[in-house]
Amino acid sequence: MGTTINATAASLLGFLHDAPLTGYALSQVAEEALGNFWSITRSQVYRELSRMADVGLVRPSGEPGPRDRQPYELTDAGRQAFAAWAADTPNAETIRFPLLLVLSLGRHVDDDVLGDHLRTHRAEHARRLAEYDSIWEQLPDDVTAEGVDRWRVATLAFGRRYEQAVLGWFDELPDLLGIQPTNNAESTL
Amino acid sequence: MGTTINATAASLLGFLHDAPLTGYALSQVAEEALGNFWSITRSQVYRELSRMADVGLVRPSGEPGPRDRQPYELTDAGRQAFAAWAADTPNAETIRFPLLLVLSLGRHVDDDVLGDHLRTHRAEHARRLAEYDSIWEQLPDDVTAEGVDRWRVATLAFGRRYEQAVLGWFDELPDLLGIQPTNNAESTL
């Protein structure tokens, strides 16, 4: 019976397929690979790493560096555990959207307060979309070409769709709520 | 200094604005009001409820029923704590999307396995969108009319935008990944 692991641990195993990495490095890779749609903190990384070392899914690789800096590498069991995890159909996503929560309780909240929140959040989402777009534009025209990481492109595409949807929603809100347009639509660009 | 509360507790206070409710009832209201974008389990409800009772944000109201069934009502401090929470600008949403995680590690995952996952998830999202749409269509034409809960409309609108975006993404994936279209697009309807 192979060891069962959670998604967080699995992601680490995934990253270790390419090269041995230390905990700190792993947390950076994770951040940059998935940032907004699967965040992992350093604490989690170290916890999962040491658990996995205990059950033999990873093992120390090479010299410890300064501090307790220690690269880990995949074991065969680790590779197997990763494959098993990947084969399992992934759970549905969970979304926790505090703004939506406040909004749904809107009848007990001051209108101005809500308006503020909406403006702030809209701006933030516009920022993110702009960020994704600028990465997108630096991709080669043929996105299926050699040397392009298709998987990164796919997740980036999700990010753009998501942010576009959210912005569209912000902009239809005034109509739905029957209130003044509070969105600073010009800040989209 | 008013007591600081978290979003989960705050949502309960929100629901209690309308009427006293028991823990079980609260968990049902929460589920139906926000389901997919802010889920709360019964365990959380009871925990927050008893914490809040301890610090005087809610208090037992009326007779305990069979079992330990006990309705709670808002206190003034509770009302205040809610308002304070609502006034604070809400945190950014967090999204944990296991499918996206697998996909981003796609280069270490079998193509067929990925294809399966994509198909399964696409179907589920199509189902959800259909569900939202059918609720949407039962709304009166003038959504700002009396008797319509604007706040519910607003969150529902978000749900639709979100699911539309996700489906759009699924359908562009084959192009991006340069693989066979695995999406059963006809199951959209």
Place this chain on the structure above:
DNA sequence: TGGAGCATGTAATGAGTTACATGATTGG
């Protein structure tokens, strides 16, 4: 050469999920 700021890890706390226990209800 020392101290400001970054790198790296750990510990404490809080939030969320799963599994369980037992009381109520109701159709056969």
Place this chain on the structure above:
DNA sequence: CCAATCATGTAACTCATTACATGCTCCA
């Protein structure tokens, strides 16, 4: 009236976040 099912609550566990501690590095 009993067995199946639903209602209601609790406890144990896992996961995630925040706050903290201390080691390194580098340039003024």
